[in-house]
Amino acid sequence: MKANNFDTICAPATVRGESAIAVIRISGSETFSIVSKIIKINKDFSQLEHKKAEVAYLIDNNQTVIDKVLLTPFYGPNSFTGEDLIEISTHGSPTVVDKTIELLIENGCRLAKEGEFTKRAFIHGKMNLVEAESIIDVIESKTDKILSYATKNLMGDLNKKLSIYSKNLMNLLEKLNLAIDFDEEFVEETNWRKIKQSIEDTIKKIEKDIQNSKKMMKEKRGVIVLLLGPTNSGKSTLMNTILDEERAIVSEIAGTTRDYISEELVIKGHHVRLYDTAGLRENADQLEKLGIKKTRELIDMADIAIYLREYNTKLTNKKVYSHLKNDSSIEFLEVINKIDLYNKNKIQYKNDRIYISAKDKINIDELMNRLLNKIEKLTSMKKIDTIVLNQRQLDYLIRLKNSLKETVKNIQQTPFEELISEQIQEAIEILEIIQGRKITEEMLNNIFDRFCIGK
Template identity: 35%
Template sequence: MIPHDSIVALATPSGAGAIAVIRISGEDAIIIGNSVFRSIKNKNLLQQKTHTLHLGHIIDDTKTLDEVLVSIFKGPNSYTGENTIEISCHGSTYIQQQIIQLLLRKGCRMANAGEFTLRAFLNGKLDLSQAEAVADLISSDNEASHQIAMQQMRGGFSNEIAKLREELLNFASLIELELDFAEEDVEFADRTQFHELLNRIEFVLKRLIDSFAVGNVIKNGIPVAIVGEPNVGKSTLLNALLNEERAIVSEIAGTTRDTIEDELVIGGIGFRFIDTAGIRETEDVVESIGIRKTFEKIEQAQVVVFLFDSSEFKVSGLKLKVELEKIKNQFPLKPLVIIGNKADKLEENEIQNLKAEIPEILLISAKEKLGVEDLKNQLLSFVNTGALRNNETIVTNTRHYDSLLKALDEIQKVKFGLETNLSSDLMALDIKEALYQFGMITGQVTNDELLGNIFANFCIGK
C-alpha cells in the first residue's frame, strides 16, 4: 500500500552550516508549504508551476522564522513521484528545528530512514536496485565506487536484468501454453531458440556473478596487510603511503603492538592499509597478542605486503625465505608483494644479487619515499579495472549476488531439463523460480520485510 500522508525531514547533514534543506513530500505537501510561506511577491504556491523557485519567508503566526527559497516539484514529476517541496533556509540548527516543528504542527510527520526513496520506488520512479544504488552513491568515497553507483542508479544493471527476465518470461508463457494443450501434444516454444536463450542468460549471469569479486572490494575498499619482522620499516612505509605521520616510528623493535589502519585512494580505488605488529618470537605477552592479530589481519586482507630490511639480507636471507614460504603456503591465494626496504643503503652489486635471489622483489626506501609510487602502481594492477573503463555492469550488492547465484542454478536446471527432454511442467517450475529471483533484484517481487531491511540503512531525509 502506497502511503499518501506528508512527511518531512532535513535533507542536508545535521548540524550548523551555511544552508540547510528541509524536504516535504506527500499529497498535501504544497498545501502545507503554502500555509507557512509568504512570498515576497505575494505568490500562492498552489498556483505556481512545477520545478520553480520562490523567495519569501517562513511565518509562524506573526513570527518570521527565516528568509528562504522554496522549490516546487509536482507529482509525478518529482523524485518521489509525489508533490514535493524543498525549503532552503539558513543553516542554523535553531532555524532548522523551528521550521520542522512548525511543519509537524501543520500536518506533516517525521520521515523514516529512506522513506523518500521508498516512496520513489513504490511510485515507480526507481526500481529496487536503483534505489539501493542511491545509498551506495551517498556513501561512495572514491571515483570507482561513485562510478559504479551512478551506472546502477541510471538503470544499467536493471535494464540488463529486465531484458533477460522479459525474454525468459516470453518462453515461460509458451511453455505454460503447451501445458494447457498437453493432450494435443503440441510444442509452441521453439526448443532450439529456447536453448540459445538459456545459453545467453547463463553467460550474462556468470559475467555478473564474476564481477562481484571486483565490485565488492571497490565498494568496501581493498584491505592490504603490511607484515614483516620488527623494525624493518612497516610504520615508516605506512606513513610514506599516507603522506602523514600516522604510525609511531621508533628504532625500538616491537613499537607497533597493535594493528593500525588507514585508507588511501589510488587511481580511483580505495585501499585500506593495515600496519601490523612485527612477526618474531617473543615472551612479551602484549606483543604476542599483537603478533597473533597480525595473522588474523593477513587472513582478512586481499593483498599482503611483506616488508624486510634489504640491508640485512646477507645476514638474514635464509630466515627471510623461510618466512616467505610460510606465508605463501598458509595463504596461497592471496597476492603477495615482496618489498626490500632501506634500498638506499645498498650498493649496485647488492641490488643485483637481491634481484637474482628474489626476482619479484620491489626495492624501496620508505624513509626517503623512493619506490613508493611503484608500490602503488603494483597494488593497482591487482584490481581488474577494465570493466570500469568499458562501463560494464559490476555487481556490488550482496543481495543481488545471492539472487544471481540462485537464478543461475535454476537456469542450469532448465538447461538440463531441456537437454534430457524433461516434461514441460517440471521445467516450468524451474523457470518460475528463475523469474522470481530476477524479480527480487529489481523489486518486481518483494515483501515488507525486505523493503524494511533495505531502506532502514538509508539516512533520514533520503
C-alpha cells in the first residue's frame, strides 16, 4: 500500500487517569509547525535534535504556562510512524492532557483514530502487518507465555516463517510455469510426486501451526471454567475460595445467583475465565429460568465444567450432568461439596470425584491441581518458536491449508500444470494477505480498529 500525504494527528499515548507522567503523541507533516505554537523552549525548533529530550513549557494561546514538560522530537522517516513525530511528556493530570489535546487541535491537529499511528507505520513500511498486529497482542497479553510469543512476532519471527512457506510455494510455481511456457524437450518432465510431497510437507507444518494456535487462542481468550450444579450446592462459596476474596453474593437461600458472575484470574501462568452460574433446578421462578437459560448458553462455550453438588444428595438435572460427562469437547470435573457436615469416616469416596468443603477449604489444593491438569491438557504445546495469535491470521492459515489440500487432491486426480499453477498462486496470495502485502483499505481499517487511540 502506497504512503500518502497524511494530515497531522495527535492523541494521548498513555492511559487516562492521574499518574506521574502522561505522553501525548503528534505525527504528520505539520508536527513541528503545530507544536511550536504551544511550546515555549530556549531553542529554535529547527535546532531540535533527533530523539533528544528537551525541557520545555506548555503554553496556551495567551502565552500562559500550563505545565513544565519534556519534548522529544523524531524526524521522519526515522520515527515510529515514518513521519515527523513529537512526544510531549506532561505531568499525569487528565486536565493537563485534555488541555494539551485541545490546544493541538486548535492549531491544526486532528484527533487520531484507533490504531492510526501503527497503521501509518505499516503504510510507510516501518513494519509489516504481522508485526503491527503483534503490538496489540503485546498490549493485551495476560500471561508471560502469551507475552513471549507476541514479542517474538513483533520482532519478526512469525513473518520469517510465513516467508519460508511463500518461498517454497514460489519455487514450485516457477517449475510449473517453466513447463507451461516451454516444450518438454527444453525442460524436465514435471515430477508430480516431488511437487505433491513438497506441498504435503508444507501442509503438515501448517496443520501443526493451526493446532498450536487454537490452543494459544484459547489461553489468550481465557480458558472458560464453569461452576455448575444444583442451587445451594456451594458454587459461589467455591468461587470465592478460588478467588480468595468475596466477589459473589453468598446466601443460604437457594437460588441467590440468578444470572452468572465471571472473574478473570491467572492460575500457574494460565489465563482463566471463571464463571459462577445460576443453580440448576426444575421448580425455578421466571427470573431464575432466565439465569438457567444463560447457564445452558455458557455450557456451549465452556472448556472445563466443574459440576458441584452436596454429599449425600440425589443427582438432579441428569440430562445436563450426562451431557457434561460425555461431551468430549468439555473437560469434566465432578466435585462433592460440604463434606464438613458429615463424619469423614462414614463418607463413601469414589475415585472419579473430588471431595471438598468450599467453606472450610478442605481438599481445595487437590481440586486446584486437578483443574490445573485439565487447563494444561487444553493449552499444552511442544516447544515452538512462533505462533499465530489472532483470529484473522488463524482464519487465513486454515484457508491456506484447505487450498493446499485441494491442490494435492487435484494432483492425485488430474495433474495439469495450468490448474496446479493457478492453485499454488492462490495459496501464495493467501500468505500475502496474512503478511499485508495484498490487502484492501477496508481490511486494514478492520484490523486497526482493534487498537486503542494513541497507538
